Amino acid sequence: MKSTKRWISLLLSVLLLGSVMVMASAESTVPAQPEHIWEQTVEKATTKADGLVTSVCSLCGETKTQVVAQVESIELSQADAVYDGKKHVPQVIVTDTAGKTLKKGTDFKVKYSGGCKKLGVYTITVTLIGNYSGGKKLTFKIVPAAPTKLKANSANQKVTLTWQKVAGATGYVIYSASKKNGTYRKLAETAKTTWTSKKYKPGKTMYFKVKAVCEAENQSVESALSKAAGVKVALPNTVYVTRTGTKFHLATCESLRDSKIAISLQDAKQRGYSACSRCIG
Ligand SMILES: [Zn+2]
Ligand SMILES: [Zn+2]
Known part of the structure; x- marks a missing residue:
């Protein structure tokens, strides 16, 4: 038994010595x-x-230096999204003056306010990290869809517009222009999906566009403008004739100085009167 123990301890010593020698030779490289x-x-x-x-x-x-290019812009992939009940998370794009796109997580981090789901205005805070410092607050909006199916009809010198209700909209703004591709000016606001104008000059073609607005938590958001709808302004229901003339007129026509007889447009046409070129055109 004693000799067996001695053999084992000798064997262990040899193994230990061997491993020390291996370590020593590895270290020497x-x-x-x-x-x-x-x-x-x-x-x-x-x-x-x-x-x-x-x-x-x-x-x-020894000293080495490497320039970290200035941050050129911090922007969103999109400034707004159209409300559809789903979450919208725009991408943040950060570039430097050398044309490089910075990496999210390494160079900057992003914090989104609110759920970016409901109609409204959201703040997106971008903080530069790593080799960069500073940041920017960006605004992201979830806006109503532009109104669709805008129709314009005219009767009695007025124009009536109708359009389809827009999800989330609390109101609508009506714009008009005298040319289809002209400058559209704000005319009125309404909470309804229909609107009737004041009287226009008959025969004139008017163009309209409508946008949807949403008063969301003290910051309102609005849609893009709808497609244009145009209509020729209809003659008045009541026109005026004179005792001797063959024309029918608007109430304001100078030709009515001597006599002014109210008549329905329908009657005037049936009796053979035609439109005065001075007031109606
Ligand atoms: Zn050195
Ligand atoms: Zn006239």
Whole structure:
């Protein structure tokens, strides 16, 4: 028994010695000292200036610098989204003056306010991190859809518009122009899905567009304009004739100085009167 123990301890000693020798030989292939030990100091880039990464070797003093290009822009992939009951999360795009796109998580982080689901205005906070500092607050809107099926009809010199109800809208704004591709000016607001104008000059073609608005938590959002709807303004239901003339007129026509007889448009046409070129055109 004693001799067996001795043999085992001898064997263990040989194994131990062997492994120490292997470790020693492995160690001898590694250089005694690394060439350089770099220590970095970072002057962070901002939206106003370049940054600089300076590396100094603590062994030999060698110094290397690398410019971190200034942040050029912090933008959203889209400024707004049309409300559809779903969540909308725009991407944040950060670029530097060298044309590089910065990486989310490494160079910047993003915080979205609210759920970005309901109609309204949301703040997206971008914070620059890593080799960058500063940031920006961006605004993202969820807006109502533009009204569809806008129809314009005219009777008695007035125009009546109708359109389809827009989900989430609390009101509508009506715009008009005298040319289809002209400048549309704001005319009126309504909470309904129909609107009737004041009287226009008959025979004139008027164009209309409507947008939907939503008063959402003290910040209102609005849709894009609808497609245009045009209509020729209809003659008045009541026109005026004179004792001797063959024309029918609007109430304001100068030709009615001597006699002014009210008559329905239908009667005037049946009796052979035709439109006055001065007032009706
Ligand atoms: Zn060095
Ligand atoms: Zn006239």
